[in-house]
Each structure stands twice: as C-alpha cells, then as structure tokens.
Amino acid sequence: xxxxxxxxxxxAWVDKRLPIFTMMQHDLVDYPTPRNLNYWxxxxxxxxxxxxxxxxxxxxxAMHYTPHTQHAFESVERIMRDVNYGxxxxxxxxxxxxxxxxxxxxxxFRGLYYGSYKxxxxxxxxxxxxxxxxxxxxxxxGYVLPWGxxxxxxxxxxxxxxxxxxxxxxxxxTWLWGGFAxxxxxxxxxxxxxxxxxxxxxxxxxxxxxxxxxxxxxNPLGIDVKGPQDTIPFTPYYTVKDMFGLGAFLIxxxxxxxxxxxxxxxxxxxxxxxxxQTPPHIVPEWYFLPFYAILRAITFDVLFIPAKLLGVIAMFxxxxxxxxxxxxxxxxxxxxxxxxxxxxxxxxxVADCILLGVVGGHPPEGVWVPLGQAATAFYFAFFLVIMPxxxxxxxxxxxxSSISAAVxxxxxxxxxxxxxx
Amino acid sequence: MKRKTLAAAFATxxxxxxxxxxxxxxxxxxxxxxxxxxxxxxxxxxxxxxxxVYKQICSSCHAAHLLAYRNLTDIGFTPQQxxxxxxxxxxxxxxxxxxxxxxxxxxxxxxFVKPFPNEAASRxxxxxxxxxxxxxxxxxxxxxPDYVYALLTGYKEEPxxxxxLMEGMHYNEYFAGHQVAMAxxxxxxxxxxxxxxxxxxxQMAKDVVTFLSWAAEPEMEARKRxxxxxxxxxxxxxxxxxxxxxxxxxxxx
Numbered sequence: 292x293x294x295x296x297x298x299x300x301x302x303a304w305v306d307k308r309l310p311i312f313t314m315m316q317h318d319l320v321d322y323p324t325p326r327n328l329n330y331w332x333x334x335x336x337x338x339x340x341x342x343x344x345x346x347x348x349x350x351x352x353a354m355h356y357t358p359h360t361q362h363a364f365e366s367v368e369r370i371m372r373d374v375n376y377g378x379x380x381x382x383x384x385x386x387x388x389x390x391x392x393x394x395x396x397x398x399x400f401r402g403l404y405y406g407s408y409k410x411x412x413x414x415x416x417x418x419x420x421x422x423x424x425x426x427x428x429x430x431x432x433g434y435v436l437p438w439g440x441x442x443x444x445x446x447x448x449x450x451x452x453x454x455x456x457x458x459x460x461x462x463x464x465t466w467l468w469g470g471f472a473x474x475x476x477x478x479x480x481x482x483x484x485x486x487x488x489x490x491x492x493x494x495x496x497x498x499x500x501x502x503x504x505x506x507x508x509x510n511p512l513g514i515d516v517k518g519p520q521d522t523i524p525f526t527p528y529y530t531v532k533d534m535f536g537l538g539a540f541l542i543x544x545x546x547x548x549x550x551x552x553x554x555x556x557x558x559x560x561x562x563x564x565x566x567x568q569t570p571p572h573i574v575p576e577w578y579f580l581p582f583y584a585i586l587r588a589i590t591f592d593v594l595f596i597p598a599k600l601l602g603v604i605a606m607f608x609x610x611x612x613x614x615x616x617x618x619x620x621x622x623x624x625x626x627x628x629x630x631x632x633x634x635x636x637x638x639x640x641v642a643d644c645i646l647l648g649v650v651g652g653h654p655p656e657g658v659w660v661p662l663g664q665a666a667t668a669f670y671f672a673f674f675l676v677i678m679p680x681x682x683x684x685x686x687x688x689x690x691x692s693s694i695s696a697a698v699x700x701x702x703x704x705x706x707x708x709x710x711x712x
Numbered sequence: 713m714k715r716k717t718l719a720a721a722f723a724t725x726x727x728x729x730x731x732x733x734x735x736x737x738x739x740x741x742x743x744x745x746x747x748x749x750x751x752x753x754x755x756x757x758x759x760x761x762x763x764x765v766y767k768q769i770c771s772s773c774h775a776a777h778l779l780a781y782r783n784l785t786d787i788g789f790t791p792q793q794x795x796x797x798x799x800x801x802x803x804x805x806x807x808x809x810x811x812x813x814x815x816x817x818x819x820x821x822x823x824f825v826k827p828f829p830n831e832a833a834s835r836x837x838x839x840x841x842x843x844x845x846x847x848x849x850x851x852x853x854x855x856x857p858d859y860v861y862a863l864l865t866g867y868k869e870e871p872x873x874x875x876x877l878m879e880g881m882h883y884n885e886y887f888a889g890h891q892v893a894m895a896x897x898x899x900x901x902x903x904x905x906x907x908x909x910x911x912x913x914x915q916m917a918k919d920v921v922t923f924l925s926w927a928a929e930p931e932m933e934a935r936k937r938x939x940x941x942x943x944x945x946x947x948x949x950x951x952x953x954x955x956x957x958x959x960x961x962x963x964x965x
Contacts, residue, residue: 326964368778368848371931378931379938527960535957538950545946549939550750553851561852561928562844571888 318504323522324529325510327694331405332508332529333536334398339496340537341391346489348384356436358482360475363438364563382552388430389555390544392578395423403616404637406625407509413617415502420613422495427579427610429488432481434576439560444573446481447473452586455600472566512697513626514690521694572654580651581644585609587655588667605667612674619674621682629688633681640673738886740858743918747925750940753933754926759787761905762923765916767797768903770846773838773894775826778847779927782820786930787923794820801825839880841893850921851928857921862886864917867896 297303297312306312355374357366370377399419402408408416435446450467454460469476507516516522523529547554555577559570575583589602612619627634643666650663691697747754763784766776781798785791798818803825806813818825828834835842853859863886871883871890881891898913905911926932 365778372778372783378935382935523964528964531953531957531960535950535953538946538953542943542946542950545939545942549935549942552935558852558854558856561848 318500318525319530320524320526322504322525323516323519324508324525325516325521325694326523326528327510327512327698328508328529328532329511330532330536331397331401331511333533333540334394334401336533337394337536337540338391338398341387341394342489342492342496345384345387345391346493348380348387349486349489351380352384353482353486356482358436358479360438360478360564363436363478367437379548382548386544386547386552386555388433388576389547389578390540391426392430394540395426396578399423399613400641402509403640404627405509405511406513406620406622406627408616409620409625410617411506412502412509415499415506416617417614418495418499418502420610422492422499423613424610425488425492425495429485429492430576430578432485432488435478435481436485437560438478438564440562440564440568440570441557441560441573443473443564443566444570445575446477448573449575450477452599452603452606455597455603457600509625510694511626511628512691512694513624513629514694517693517695574652577648577652580649581647582606582609582651584647584651584663585667585670587651588660588663590655590660590664605671609670612671616674616678620678622685622687624687624690629690630681630685631688632685636673636677636681639669643669643673740855740862740886743858743861743921745857745922745925747922747932750936752936754787754922756788757907758919758922759926760789761907761909761916762919762921762926763787764905765898765903765920766846766923769897769916770920771824772827773834773843774846775828775843776824776847776927777826777845779824780820781818781822781824783930787926791820798822839893843894846924846927848928850925857925859886860924861917861921863892864898864921865913 297306302312352370355366355370355377357363367381370381372378374380402416402419431445431449435442450464450473453467454464456463465471467477468474469480510516557574557576574580583606586602586606589598589605592598593601622630622633624630627637647663647666647670650659650666653659655663746752746758781794784794784797789797798820801818801822802815803818803822804813805816808814828837831842850856850860855862863884866885866887868883868885871877875883875890877883878891881893882895883890884892898916900913901911903911903916909915929935
C-alpha cells in the first residue's frame with residue numbers, strides 16, 4: 292500500500308491519519324483482477340449488494356413490526372396496507388431472501404466448477420460456507436416473524452430437530468423455545484437474532500473480502516496469475532461489468548417484487564399461526580428444500596442410532612462437508628475446463644441438488660422416498676467418493692501457459708469475456 | 713450451451729417446487745380476471761358489486777378484520793357513502809368519563825365489524841365450524857382467485873354415488889375432502905344489484921372474488937403501476953450500462 296499523494300488537501304489530511312482513501316484505491320480501483328473472468332464472477336458482488344438491500348429494508352421494516360404472537364401477523368399486514376410503501380419494503384425483503392439464496396447458490400456452484408476452493412483459497416471458501424450457515428439461520432428466523440401458519444409450524448419442525456440429540460435433546464429444545472412450546476419468547480428471541488445476525492454476516496463478508504484480496508480472484512482457467520499482463524485493474528473494468536450485471540439482476544428481482552411478489556412464498560403463510568391446527572403439508576422455504584429432502588431421506592435406524600438423529604446429522608453434514616472440500620479434492624488442476632470427468636460429474640451434482648429440491652417439496656411417500664434416498668446417497672458420494680477418487684484416476688487436459696496467452700489465442704481458444712466454451 | 717443448460721435446470725428448480733406443492737388440489741378452471749397480468753386493474757363496478765355481495769351475504773358469517781371502512785374509498789365510494797356504510801354498524805368503545813364501555817355507530821376509521829365477537833361464538837352459531845376471515849383469502853389458498861371462484865360455484869346438489877356425506881355438510885368439488893360446512897352461499901338473484909346487472913351465481917362469484925382480491929392486495933394497482941415504470945427505467949439503464957461496458961472493455965478484447 293504505497294502512499295499515494297492525494298491532491299485534495301482534506302483527503303490528504305485524513306488519509307495520512309486514517310488511510311481509508313488509500314485502502315479504497317487499493318482494493319476497489321487498482322485491485323489486479325484476472326482479465327478473463329466471465330459473468331459467473333458477477334454473483335459475488337451481487338450477493339454483497341443483496342445483503343445491503345436486505346439490511347436497509349429490514350431496518351425500516353423493524354421500525355413497524357411488532358414481535359408479539361398477538362400482533363405480529365397483523366403488524367405485517369399493517370405494513371402492507373397502512374405504512375407508506377410498506378408493501379414495497381416488505382416484498383423487497385421477502386423476495387430479497389429468495390434472490391439472496393439464488394445468487395449465493397450460483398456463486399457457490401461457480402466456485403465448485405472452477406475449483407475456487409483450492410489452495411491458496413481454502414479459508415476464503417470456508418468463510419463462505421460459514422456465511423451460508425449464518426444466512427440460513429437468518430432466513431429461517433426471518434420466516435418465523437410474520438407468524439403465519441408456515442412460520443409457526445416451520446419453526447416448530449426445525450427447532451424440534453434438536454430433540455433428536457441424545458439425553459439433552461428435549462432440554463435443548465425447551466431452552467431454544469424459552470418455554471414448552473413455540474410461543475412469544477421464541478418469537479421475541481428470533482426477532483432479536485434475526486436483527487443481529489445480518490451484522491455478523493456483514494463482518495463475515497468483510498473477512499471473506501480480506502481473504503479474497505489476499506489470495507486474489509481465481510479465474511475460469513484456474514491457473515495462477517503470472518504477471519501484470521494477466522490482470523486488469525478492478526476499476527473501471529469490473530466495476531462497470533458488475534454494474535451491468537446488477538442492472539440485469541435488478542430486472543429479474545424487481546419483476547418478482549412488482550408482478551409476482553408471492554411466487555416464492557406459501558399461501559398458508561397468509562393464514563395466522565394457529566397452534567391447534569397443523570397444515571396438511573409443512574414445507575420450508577424453497578431454498579431449504581434440498582436439505583429438507585436429505586433430512587427425510589434417512590428412514591431407517593442404523594445400529595443403535597435412531598433414524599431421526601441420523602437425518603438431522605445428514606442434514607447438517609450436507610452443509611458442513613463443504614468445509615472439507617479443499618482436502619477432499621486432491622486434483623492439482625482447479626478449473627473443470629481441464630478436468631474431463633469432473634466436468635461431467637459436476638453437472639450430475641447440480642442436477643442432483645435440483646432433484647433433492649423437488650423431492651423436498653413433495654410429501655415423503657411413494658416414489659419420492661427412494662428417489663430422495665438415491666439423491667442423498669449421490670450427494671455425499673460426490674464429496675466422499677467421487678472427488679477423492681477423481682484426483683487419482685482423472686487425466687487433466689494440458690493447461691494453457693498463462694491467462695494472457697489463452698486470451699490472445701496462443702493457448703486454448705477462449706476469449707477474454709469468457710463465454711463458456 | 714452450458715449456460716442454456718443451467719438456465720433450464722434452474723427454471724425447472726423454480727417452477728417444479730412451486731407446482732409440486734400445488735399438485736394435490738383438484739384442477740381449477742382458470743378464469744379470466746381483469747386484474748391478472750402486468751397491467752391488470754380492478755374494475756370499480758365489479759369491486760362495488762362484489763362489496764355488496766360480501767356485505768349482504770358473506771359478512772353474516774365471515775369477518776374481514778384487516779379492512780377498515782375508510783379503505784372503501786379506494787374502490788370508488790365517496791367519503792359520504794363510506795360514512796353511511798359504516799354507520800350501519802355498531803362498535804363497542806370506551807371507557808367513557810364514567811368508566812363505562814358504550815356502544816356507538818362505526819365510523820370510517822373503524823375496522824370492518826366482525827359478525828361474531830370471538831371464535832367460540834362463531835363456532836356456536838355455525839354448527840361447530842369456524843368461517844375463516846376473508847381479508848387475505850385469495851392470497852391464502854393455492855390457486856388464489858380461481859380457487860375461491862371454483863369453491864363458490866362448485867357445489868353439487870347430490871354427492872357422487874358412494875360418497876358418504878356427513879350430516880350438515882355440503883358437497884363441493886373443489887374443497888379439500890369435498891365436504892364443506894358452508895351451505896351454498898350464492899343463489900340466483902340473492903342480491904339486488906343497483907346497476908341492474910343480473911345476479912347470476914357466476915356473476916356474484918366473479919364480483920365477490922374481485923372484491924376479495926382487492927381486499928387481500930389493496931396495493932396491487934399501485935404496485936403494478938410503479939413496477940412498469942421501474943422496469944422501463946431498469947431496461948434503459950441496463951442497456952446503457954451494457955454499452956458502457958463494451959466501450960470500456962474495447963481495449964482489452
């Protein structure tokens with residue numbers, strides 16, 4: 292971070308004492324970025340922007356929301372009906388959650404495809420997994436706040452999972468609820484935590500960025516940057532590319548907000564929570580469906596471990612296994628472009644995740660049970676069997692000598708704006 | 713190619729999970745609503761007729777506690793008309809200076825008066841069934857307006873052979889389980905439309921579903937109006953950003 296001389300005397304004065312302008316120059320302008328990033332690299336900045344939108348809309352919503360079982364549902368409807376542009380804030384926040392997961396899931400699949408989790412980016416990836424976990428907790432608790440039928444029963448089903456823990460399970464559930472049922476104390480603490488967690492998320496995102504700017508961005512070729520000829524400064528190149536991506540993203544996001552605001556939601560959540568009446572079909576929000584399918588896939592006890600506990604373990608393992616990804620995949624080649632077998636298996640894995648999502652949306656009966664079990668088996672086999680095995684049996688294609696060689700057509704024929712081959 | 717595959721897979725994920733949840737309900741005939749689509753709006757005449765049906769028929773059992781009389785100006789009633797409508801109802805207020813609760817006429821600021829003071833009273837008067845609140849009905853059922861319309865027009869005099877209908881229940885094609893406690897609410901000429909429209913069952917069902925759709929989403933017209941403007945703005949902005957991106961990147965390619 293060489294001291295740049297700032298022309299503006301005030302900027303120079305501040306920067307000498309607190310180098311925020313130098314830092315901004317370093318990380319937002321000069322930051323050397325591989326010149327061949329494709330549009331899949333837009334989703335990181337999009338996720339950051341969605342987080343800011345969620346916090347901004349959420350803070351205003353919190354000013355009008357009442358976290359009490361007797362008033363929560365009505366206070367949300369009051370926001371929809373009587374608060375100026377309350378419907379806009381609420382629909383932005385509600386659909387923003389879905390968009391957040393879409394963007395983050397794409398961001399993660401991109402990392403998986405191009406090997407962005409491999410050395411030296413292991414911690415960068417792991418912080419990302421923690422961000423996903425924090426997001427899931429935040430989204431789950433946020434969904435409880437409107438206190439509709441799915442809010443209530445979703446909260447009940449998910450918190451009840453902890454009762455599967457041997458010996459102390461029931462005590463933990465009572466502790467989580469703050470009583471002997473999902474009730475006002477539960478709603479109060481969920482609201483407090485739903486407000487707190489996004490700020491922790493923000494801090495985690497900051498760490499994610501520090502780690503990113505330390506090891507620098509991966510790229511579609513997955514090869515290291517060899518010199519200045521391989522990079523371009525972040526501004527203006529990627530700033531404008533991210534802005535364009537943001538415009539395209541906002542068109543999709545706001546089309547849902549304005550024209551199909553309840554597309555991702557469950558009609559049952561417009562019925563006020565009723566502890567005496569179980570909905571015929573309890574489903575979580577769509578972004579949890581693959582994990583819900585894994586939870587319900589275990590229908591059999593193994594030795595002395597009951598099926599319920601196994602299901603809970605499997606569900607948490609499905610996320611936590613991502614933490615070990617850098618060591619499960621031993622292949623020295625990062626990008627799937629040069630890994631002929633992994634490239635095929637990757638798309639099978641994507642299809643498997645989608646299948647799990649579909650299974651999670653259906654009641655666990657008939658063909659959905661074995662289908663969910665097969666999909667769950669493949670999900671774990673992908674990480675525990677296929678990935679380690681491929682490191683040994685796969686013969687990667689030759690890597691281009693450098694990014695700039697590939698870009699200028701001397702290596703493999705890939706253009707700089709990185710249209711997938 | 714890859715990009716297309718992913719987009720298709722992604723679309724499958726989005727749409728099948730939504731559809732998966734809807735699959736257990738019987739197939740609803742799709743109605744054409746004036747308020748569907750990007751530019752859809754509510755017809756004020758439909759809304760007012762629908763309110764009449766709600767007021768004269770539905771509201772004798774069903775509450776709509778999220779609506780206030782003042783909201784009726786949105787569907788074309790004048791403030792005076794709203795005051796008159798509200799004045800037909802009584803609410804408990806107080807305590808007054810003597811510490812007594814008292815009954816007064818409802819005013820525009822009051823919420824729609826409920827037909828029964830509480831759920832128990834409601835069940836007692838309705839053979840143990842609880843007529844649900846209608847404020848959010850079209851948002852709270854899979855199929856929305858189409859479902860409510862289908863339910864209102866889906867009664868059969870006689871259940872199909874072999875169907876065991878319980879005492880006091882009514883057969884309805886579209887209600888889950890086909891047994892509904894609500895008697896067929898609409899019958900030919902059940903209301904006298906002021907504008908001379910013939911009150912067929914279908915007409916009343918269409919009108920009241922339009923009214924309930926407005927009740928559930930009173931912001932819908934404002935939302936779509938703003939949405940169209942926002943979309944136009946964003947498309948232009950994004951096109952400009954794309955041109956700018958091409959310009960800036962021209963020396964890299």
